[in-house]
Amino acid sequence: MEKKDLESLKRIGDVLKKSKSVILIPHVNIDGDDLGSMTALSLGLNSLGIKTVCMSHDLIPDNLKFLRNVDKFVFSLPDEVFDTLVFMECTNLKRVPENIVPQNIAKTVINIDHHVGNTLVADESFIDISASAVGEMVFDLLNLMEIKIDSEMATALYLSIISDTGGFRYSNTTEKTFDIARQLLMLGADTSLASKKAFLSNKLEFVRLSGYLMTNLKSECGGKFIWSHLTFEKMQEFGLSKKDLGRLPETLNMIDGCIVFCLFTEKEDGTISVSLRSSSNDHPIRDYALAYGGGGHMLASGCTLDSKDLIVELVEKIKRDL
Ligand SMILES: [Mn+2]
CATH class of the missing domain: 3.90.1640.10 (inorganic pyrophosphatase (n-terminal core))
Structure with a gap:
């Protein structure tokens, strides 16, 4: 020390x-x-x-x-x-x-x-x-x-x-x-x-929601960028609340070849919580989080978007950099 x-x-x-x-x-x-x-x-x-x-x-x-x-x-x-x-x-x-x-x-x-x-x-x-x-x-x-x-x-x-x-x-x-x-x-x-x-102690509803999101993952840049968007409505449909979603990014982010992973989760007030993960030191993602008032680590960060219109903007930024 x-x-x-x-x-x-x-x-x-x-x-x-x-x-x-x-x-x-x-x-x-x-x-x-x-x-x-x-x-x-x-x-x-x-x-x-x-x-x-x-x-x-x-x-x-x-x-x-x-x-x-x-x-x-x-x-x-x-x-x-x-x-x-x-x-x-x-x-x-x-x-x-x-x-x-x-x-x-x-x-x-x-x-x-x-x-x-x-x-x-x-x-x-x-x-x-x-x-x-x-x-x-x-x-x-x-x-x-x-x-x-x-x-x-x-x-x-x-x-x-x-x-x-x-x-x-x-x-x-x-x-x-x-x-x-x-x-x-x-x-x-x-x-x-x-x-x-x-x-290994997930709720059944969580596993089912993960399954739903897995089938709907978006793949960009030849699979180097994978992202998903969870609406508040969908979360409710599966009977889950925000506190149940802690490890969701880690559960979904296990795809070979994926460098940047991003999960957008809509909150009740319409703002979007963003979880960013990178598997490469050459592509740190913390700056994206900082640009929207968030923070975190070089390879695992998060931020909140004021509205879902900003999802496209952030997705485009990440695609451009990859
Ligand atoms: Mn910590």
């Missing part, structure tokens, strides 16, 4: 240890990484007698409810001021749930993230873009704070890591990722349960 990272981690550890109450907030559309990281950190702080509240803007996906204390998550802001607020991978204010004014919630704000271009203003930030998941960073933080990682915390962190590495398949998987995974296994992480829940 670089010296400056170690220093910011130490400062964050000190702030947390001095806190009596801590609120943890993930980015909108909570996923396995921030959920697992928040859960592990929260349990760790509890073991020191620190009171924690985990608050999410979105409901927890059913398959991720197996972690301890996830049933204690709240979905609106409690009416109190906390000593410390921890933002878990909220890259910018667009990724923070609306109506959140950090200064009104806590005296000190901490920002933990592994995304490129984090612009969130905080008292203490720890940004490590080489980490495959924030779960890796929370693992280091807990160790630095000398908090014992029990088997349930280990399972939560393992879930973080497999969520963001696609089960150690993506190029963000490093030697350190495997090393932490090995340590989590030794600490008692239930690795097969986490994998089953992360990847």
Whole structure:
């Protein structure tokens, strides 16, 4: 770990240890990484007698409810001021749930993230873009704070890591990722349960919707660019809601020869949520996301389009670049 990272981690550890109450907030559309990281950190702080509240803007996906204390998550802001607020991978204010004014919630704000271009203003930030998941960073933080990682915390962190590495398949998987995974296994992480829940616990309706979308994938540029558009109506027809769609891009994006994959999902208000994936460092897709006010990683990013008219525009841009 670089010296400056170690220093910011130490400062964050000190702030947390001095806190009596801590609120943890993930980015909108909570996923396995921030959920697992928040859960592990929260349990760790509890073991020191620190009171924690985990608050999410979105409901927890059913398959991720197996972690301890996830049933204690709240979905609106409690009416109190906390000593410390921890933002878990909220890259910018667009990724923070609306109506959140950090200064009104806590005296000190901490920002933990592994995304490129984090612009969130905080008292203490720890940004490590080489980490495959924030779960890796929370693992280091807990160790630095000398908090014992029990088997349930280990399972939560393992879930973080497999969520963001696609089960150690993506190029963000490093030697350190495997090393932490090995340590989590030794600490008692239930690795097969986490994998089953992360990847093999889809709702039947989800699998059926995936099948529908698979038969309707659009192929451009000789198969180098594959995309699909899910309307709100279709999602409802299959009896699904936004929180059920977390891994949909990964489920559809498994076609040989495909470099850029894009899924457009219409939301209830008519805006379009865009998931972009690339399988080649020569064709990073983050700039597309940035152009529409989004962000993310070089090979996995997202943004929101104001209307479906912009789908054609973005599709044309990607085709031109390929
Ligand atoms: Mn992440």
